Amino acid sequence: MFKKKVTFKILLLLIASDILETAVHFFFKKSTFGSSQGQVTDLASMSDFLRVTFSSPFLWAGLLTVAAVFIIWSMILSKIDLSVAVPIASFSYILIPLVSIILLHEQISTLRWVGVFFVLSGVILVSLSSKERTELS
Amino acid sequence: MKQGLLLVLSLIALTSMCDTISQLFLKSTIDSLNFTATHNIIKIFKFIFKLISKPRLWVGFSFSLVSLCVWLVVLSKTDLNFAFSADSMHYIFIALASRFVLKEKMGSRRWLGTGLIVVGIVFVSLS
Numbered sequence: 001m002f003k004k005k006v007t008f009k010i011l012l013l014l015i016a017s018d019i020l021e022t023a024v025h026f027f028f029k030k031s032t033f034g035s036s037q038g039q040v041t042d043l044a045s046m047s048d049f050l051r052v053t054f055s056s057p058f059l060w061a062g063l064l065t066v067a068a069v070f071i072i073w074s075m076i077l078s079k080i081d082l083s084v085a086v087p088i089a090s091f092s093y094i095l096i097p098l099v100s101i102i103l104l105h106e107q108i109s110t111l112r113w114v115g116v117f118f119v120l121s122g123v124i125l126v127s128l129s130s131k132e133r134t135e136l137s
Numbered sequence: 138m139k140q141g142l143l144l145v146l147s148l149i150a151l152t153s154m155c156d157t158i159s160q161l162f163l164k165s166t167i168d169s170l171n172f173t174a175t176h177n178i179i180k181i182f183k184f185i186f187k188l189i190s191k192p193r194l195w196v197g198f199s200f201s202l203v204s205l206c207v208w209l210v211v212l213s214k215t216d217l218n219f220a221f222s223a224d225s226m227h228y229i230f231i232a233l234a235s236r237f238v239l240k241e242k243m244g245s246r247r248w249l250g251t252g253l254i255v256v257g258i259v260f261v262s263l264s
Contacts, residue, residue: 028208029212032209049210050209053213071181074167074185074188075184078167081235081241082160082231082239083239083241083251086160087228087247087254090228090258093222093257093261100216111260112222112260114260116257116261118254118260119254119257122252122256125246125247125250126247126250129247130247
């Protein structure tokens with residue numbers, strides 16, 4: 001059987017995967033800057049959009065990071081439940097706003113920070129749910 | 138703008154569903170390999186190679202590819218914060234799929250925690 005407990009090591013792997021995941025989204029967002037934004041209306045403009053996007057070096061940097069995330073994520077999933085790993089990985093919701101402010105210069109309101117707090121509480125609860133199961137079994 | 142928002146939300150639902158399906162394939166493939174934790178980097182890479190040689194995983198990857206293409210369209214239409222926050226439905230899909238497809242035992246704490254995350258992300262998207 002698999003160990004269900006979220007250990008410190010798995011937490012470190014999850015943090016690493018989250019930071020890389022954040023980098024992936026940053027690269028992908030950057031890669032769409034070259035194309036005419038919001039102009040995808042039909043199949044022709046869709047293929048045009050994909051061609052411009054796929055020629056951006058940012059997209060390829062993003063894909064390379066995806067490979068690294070895949071390796072780390074596979075190791076995580078070999079140890080814990082999917083229904084634990086995915087919610088815990090949601091603390092990228094704390095990383096993403098930070099990256100958006102610093103690198104993309106987007107605005108973050110107070111309400112968003114309240115939401116971030118809810119996410120954080122949820123992540124903690126899910127982590128505890130995993131420990132609780134191990135103690136019982 | 139309202140119509141555009143609805144389109145973006147449906148696209149995000151589509152990308153979430155495809156991603157959930159690919160996660161299910163990945164998790165079930167990994168479970169079938171019975172990999173035990175190790176620090177040996179060679180063993181880790183052997184595990185990864187064994188993993189990517191499974192056809193079942195590539196079925197999952199094809200869903201990931203669809204998910205990625207749709208996600209790129211979403212990102213071109215909206216900002217990173219909004220796109221990511223509306224992606225909260227992903228957690229509901231994952232929880233339900235883990236419970237009913239993978240038969241993982243979901244305790245009340247786990248449901249509550251997942252719910253809090255979704256509420257948190259909805260808050261984020263309302264702002």
